[in-house]
Amino acid sequence: MEEYRIKEDNQRQFHKKIKNLETFFRNIGKVAIAFSGGVDSTFLLKVAHDALGENVLALTVCSSVFPGRERKEAREFCEREGIRQIEIPFDELKVEGFQDNPPNRCYLCKKALFKNMKKTAAEEGFSMIAEGSNMDDLGDYRPGLKAIAELEILSPLREVGLYKKEIRALSKDLYLPTWEKPSFACLASRFVYGEQITKEKLHMVEQAEQLLMEMGFAQMRVRFHGNMARIEVPPEDISRFMKEKVREKIVSEFRKYGFAYVSLDLEGYRTGSMNEIL
Numbered sequence: 001m002e003e004y005r006i007k008e009d010n011q012r013q014f015h016k017k018i019k020n021l022e023t024f025f026r027n028i029g030k031v032a033i034a035f036s037g038g039v040d041s042t043f044l045l046k047v048a049h050d051a052l053g054e055n056v057l058a059l060t061v062c063s064s065v066f067p068g069r070e071r072k073e074a075r076e077f078c079e080r081e082g083i084r085q086i087e088i089p090f091d092e093l094k095v096e097g098f099q100d101n102p103p104n105r106c107y108l109c110k111k112a113l114f115k116n117m118k119k120t121a122a123e124e125g126f127s128m129i130a131e132g133s134n135m136d137d138l139g140d141y142r143p144g145l146k147a148i149a150e151l152e153i154l155s156p157l158r159e160v161g162l163y164k165k166e167i168r169a170l171s172k173d174l175y176l177p178t179w180e181k182p183s184f185a186c187l188a189s190r191f192v193y194g195e196q197i198t199k200e201k202l203h204m205v206e207q208a209e210q211l212l213m214e215m216g217f218a219q220m221r222v223r224f225h226g227n228m229a230r231i232e233v234p235p236e237d238i239s240r241f242m243k244e245k246v247r248e249k250i251v252s253e254f255r256k257y258g259f260a261y262v263s264l265d266l267e268g269y270r271t272g273s274m275n276e277i278l
Contacts, residue, residue, distance in 0.1 A: 018047065018170055020160040025051040031154070032057040032126040034117060035085070036066065037074030039164070040132035042178040043171045044157060048130070049083050057126055058085040059117050063092055064202045065109075065186040067210070077177070088120055092188070099197050105188060107143035114151050130154040135163045140271065182219040183271065191224045204257045211253050215246065219269055228261040229254055235268040 025031060025048050033045045035058040049056045060074045071087070078085035092098050095112045098105060114129065121129050131148060134157040138145075148155065157167065164183075171179035190205045191197055201224060208222040208229060217237055223230040231250075233241055240246065241264060254262045 014166055014170055017160045017162055017166065021047050021156055021162070022051045024156050024159060028052075028128055028154075030055040030126060030128070032059050032117070032121040032124070032129045034114070034129060034131040034153075035060050035074055035078075036132075037070050037077060037178070038132070038184065039171065039178045039181050040134055040157060040167055042077060042176055043167050043174070044130065044132045045077075045083065046081070046171075046174060046176060048156075049081060054084070056083065057121065057124055058083050059120060059129070060085060060087050061090045061113060061117070062087050063090045064199050065092055065188045067184070067187065067206050069210070070184065086120060086124070088116060090116055093197070093199060098188075101188070101191050101193055101195050101197050103141075103193050104143045105193075105197075107147050109186075109188070110144035110147035111151070114147065114153055118151065128154060130156050132157055134158060134167060135161060185271070190222060195224060195226065200258075204259065207257045208254055208259070211250070215249070217241070221269060223265075227259060228263060229259040230263050230265050232265045232267075232269040238264065238266070238268065 030052065031048060033041065033048055033056060035041045035045050037060070045056070045058055058074075058078050060071065060078075062071055075085065075087070077083075090113055092109050092113070095108055097108050102108075114131075117129055121127070131153050133142075133145060133148070133155050138158070162170075168179050187202050187205050188197055191201070195201075205222050205224055209220065212220050212222070212231070212233075217233050219234055220237075221232040223232065231241075241250075251262045
């Protein structure tokens with residue numbers, strides 16, 4: 001993992017953005033945060049809570065597209081920081097069109113998910129919800145951002161112009177455990193468009209990625225192509241991946257999970273690789 005530090009010449013600019021973020025929240029006065037436990041939403045929740053205290057509520061969605069370990073880490077963070085959290089059960093497989101995995105799958109899911117969140121937030125006395133997309137998210141195909149805009153969900157990190165590297169640097173400055181956490185999009189993003197998404201397939205991907213994490217591959221993806229797994233790891237990890245014992249263990253375990261074929265993407269890990277065909 002690249003080390004992120006706030007260099008002296010960037011300190012003023014970075015801290016101006018975090019002050020602007022604090023001001024953003026103070027001007028709102030009360031807000032619910034869509035909290036997944038990832039790098040962006042953890043930073044967002046921390047700053048919001050520091051600024052507003054008990055006027056902040058964390059909303060965490062519990063569904064089959066989010067690994068159980070992420071839910072556990074989110075819960076532990078809220079308990080440690082003394083932040084009130086509500087876990088919302090959500091079955092995205094019941095969202096019309098989701099299982100067919102069209103290119104606008106993320107739009108369909110986010111629209112239903114945030115409608116559900118808005119209902120829960122309103123019941124708890126919160127009229128505004130904020131989510132953690134940052135400036136880098138504007139550079140890829142992100143149909144979910146359209147749903148966020150339509151539902152008038154706030155995106156404070158984009159409002160103050162924060163990029164991922166800045167968020168990591170500021171997270172380290174705030175002693176957040178997520179400052180060097182690998183990025184993990186929802187498990188549905190692992191499926192080639194048009195591939196039917198089922199609970200069983202999601203579980204296959206979750207098991208496969210958990211194995212790779214336990215073997216020391218921190219940043220990776222297991223992409224689902226029919227009965228084949230296409231694994232992405234950073235280029236510097238490819239030589240370690242190809243060691244005989246490592247390779248044999250991965251193939252053996254992946255077949256137990258239900259994959260007939262196991263392949264390694266020689267281009268290496270990259271976000272949004274499923275969007276390259278669009």
